[in-house]
Amino acid sequence: MYLDRVLDSIKLCQEAGSLSIENWIQRISPAIEYINEYTDQDHTRYFPIDYAEILQVYDPRLLYKYYFYIVETENWFLASYLFRYILRSLNFDQDEDIALALTALDEYSLDELRSMAKENTNVRRVLEIIEVSIGEIEYPKNESSNTSLEPQAHDYSLVEPDTFFELVKSIDSNWEKDNFLVNCFKRWLDEKRYDNDKIYRTFVEYINEHGKKSVSYRVLDVLFPLIYEFEGNMAFKYLDSLEFDWKKDEILANCITFWLDKQKYDKNKIYQVLVEYINKRGLKNLSYSVLDILFPLTYEFDSSMAFEYVCLAQAEYYWFTDTTYREKFIEKCNFVKKYYPERYMEFYSESIKRSFNILGRKGGFFVPTPRSIEFFSIFEELETMEKITDASVKFVDFLMGDLEFPPVKWTDIGDIDKIDLLLQRLEYPNEFVVEGAMLGLDKLKENPLMHEIILKKIESNKE
Structure with missing residues (x-):
């Protein structure tokens, strides 16, 4: 779905240091918050999760408000997914961080905590406290049934x-x-x-x-x-x-890769085998499996043709995230950056044009996202990244047409901190989570100042 690509574009701009993130977040928030009202949810129910990932990196305080609101609406399915981003926002260097992490005892959160513990000694300490105080928790794993012969x-x-x-x-x-x-x-x-x-x-x-x-x-x-x-x-x-021709291409590509890895023949002989195959199959008929190994090898013998080949290789669906591997896309961009740094815009325009020609859309092109954003991030073109992303956000408004949404509710919630989340975890419909929340509160209360803060928040919640 288009909104998914917009979220990915915002993430890439965020990684590049854009200052426009908050503006975009505010503009797309209604489309995400009320997404269930204008879609069938088959492919859109995970958008709020991607949205939470952006909030976690941009400003954890916004994430806390968003998560708090989701729990208040008793959307437990979404809340179970979002808490992992709460965990990722923690530094685990404060008592409040440890106390909140002690509540990560639902299945998804516990898996996240164990994953984080592999590289963080403070997270391992949290798991040790849980094991000593509550015991070892294991959720049954669904074993897929294999009905094949x-x-x-x-x-x-x-x-x-x-x-x-x-x-x-x-x-x-x-x-x-x-x-x-x-x-x-x-x-x-x-x-x-x-x-x-x-x-x-x-x-x-x-x-x-x-x-x-x-x-x-x-x-x-x-x-x-x-x-x-x-x-x-x-x-x-x-x-x-x-x-099938694609099978022929894949076999030859695997063979060429094997020869290059094993240095079975000199590169000139390997290149001649490729040229012979191309002449027989026709350059326009080659699939990406051959084109992906063709352009780097060709550069050693014909740098001019190598540029043509890398453009054609990129045109083979690599502007579309659903059909190709990101690593191969990055490889092509870095190849152009290294060997043809002055021609990167030519690579961009030519490969997009050829891509749509392959699809039979001659004369009708558009800027593919989020691959365009990632392309310009490699070439450190932040301004261009922002222009494309801003246009994408505007197009979201256009796609909404005459739909009118009420104001986004969670943004009006007052400041939410880690202790607010900890107290809220007492209401979570999982006995382990509740037990972890009680354990976390008991540990915080050992500090008189923290004890007083907790009591004040409890009293405030009663009003």
């Missing part, structure tokens, strides 16, 4: 090329047979128990008996480098026998 068990360490064929004949299921081939050949190649010639001859014998069509995508992915080592032309014939 269990593969037939094979001890692959005992399978040798000489016994391989008899075992293959004993397998009826094509899927099981495919799995057997993958595991056998992969184990032999990894362990190097047999020389490559013997492994290859075993493969050829299998093909002679069962035919080329018996070689699946998974088997060919394991064996392609080996086949190329003995018969380069035949390796590509096997690729041609596959039905």
Whole structure:
């Protein structure tokens, strides 16, 4: 959903040090607070959680008010998710921090506390206090049921090329047979128990008996480098026998990566293999798996073409967060920043234009978020990041149309501090949380000044 991308954009601007965060928070708050009134909640119920993450980083005091309001409305599902951000806002260097953390005993909060304890000795101290005072708490874990057919068990360490064929004949299921081939050949190649010639001859014998069509995508992915080592032309014939082009691209990409990692051939030879493949498939028909390894290798031989390739690689859906890996996107941006620092805007515009051409939207482009925001953060263009994000927030208002929301209620709550949250945890519908809150209050009361503050807050709440 679009609002999700706007929240991600605000987070990125926040990380870059933007001073516009509070303004954006105020403007999108109504759309988030009343999101259940204009959506079916299938894909939007987690937006308040993303919103809380922004508040936690920007100003924990706003997070405390937001969380306090959520609990007051008895939205326990959302409250159980939000408390982890309360924990992340704590420094664990004050008595109030420790006392509030002692209430992190619902399932989600306890998991968060245990995760934080791995790198924070003060958090480990909180867990020790809980274990001594309350005992060890374990919630039952839901074990996913696997209804798929269990593969037939094979001890692959005992399978040798000489016994391989008899075992293959004993397998009826094509899927099981495919799995057997993958595991056998992969184990032999990894362990190097047999020389490559013997492994290859075993493969050829299998093909002679069962035919080329018996070689699946998974088997060919394991064996392609080996086949190329003995018969380069035949390796590509096997690729041609596959039905889907993306599978061909992925196998070649994995093979090239293997060659580069193992330094199997010099880079010029590897590059020529790629060029030959491109000439055959056509540059415009290549999927991202090949393009992603093409541009860095090409740079060593043709820096001009490398820029064309990185633009084309980025155009293969990398402006869209739902369909690609962020790490690959970052890799391309850093490549441009390192080798073509003066052409980053050309990379940006050309790759977006080509991306929409691929989708068949010639002449109709828009600025993709939040990838555009992240792109400009890499090139330290904070002003541009803010302009795009501000326009995105304005577009949220436009999408709301004539919808009119009442004022956001939680922003009008007075100041909420950690002790307010601690007292509120006494009302949480979980006996462990309540017990943790009582324990935290008892420890705070050991300090006379803190005891007096707590009593005043209790009296104030009664009014």
